[in-house]
Amino acid sequence: MKLKVPILALMVLSLFALPVFANHEQGGINIPSLVLDLVLIGGVAVIYFGSIFAGELKTAFNYLFAGIAIFSINHLVETIMLALGVGLNTTEITHRIIHLSGFVFLFYGFYRIKKVCASLKSKG
Numbered sequence: 001m002k003l004k005v006p007i008l009a010l011m012v013l014s015l016f017a018l019p020v021f022a023n024h025e026q027g028g029i030n031i032p033s034l035v036l037d038l039v040l041i042g043g044v045a046v047i048y049f050g051s052i053f054a055g056e057l058k059t060a061f062n063y064l065f066a067g068i069a070i071f072s073i074n075h076l077v078e079t080i081m082l083a084l085g086v087g088l089n090t091t092e093i094t095h096r097i098i099h100l101s102g103f104v105f106l107f108y109g110f111y112r113i114k115k116v117c118a119s120l121k122s123k124g
């Protein structure tokens with residue numbers, strides 16, 4: 001139990017390094033960036049399949065998982081676009097548009113969770 005918090009903190013802090021690896025202007029694929037992107041996508045899959053929620057709460061959390069999955073896949077898309085030689089401005093604009101769609105899922109998921117919690121309060 002004591003190690004869970006430091007490990008989780010280290011994992012979250014390591015996510016901030018991903019865009020640094022992905023933003024390069026050289027040709028070809030950046031292998032560290034690709035590996036980290038795949039690890040991030042795998043982590044999201046593990047969190048999703050390990051979910052213990054049920055009913056309306058599960059539905060609400062599925063929107064959150066969709067938003068997080070969009071964020072993780074977005075880094076892979078950015079890495080691939082840079083490897084294909086797509087311009088940096090186009091890549092960054094595309095990256096931000098995809099992130100915006102992820103935030104939409106997150107906001108809606110939190111809204112659904114709030115509704116579920118409010119309904120539980122009114123029943124109790």
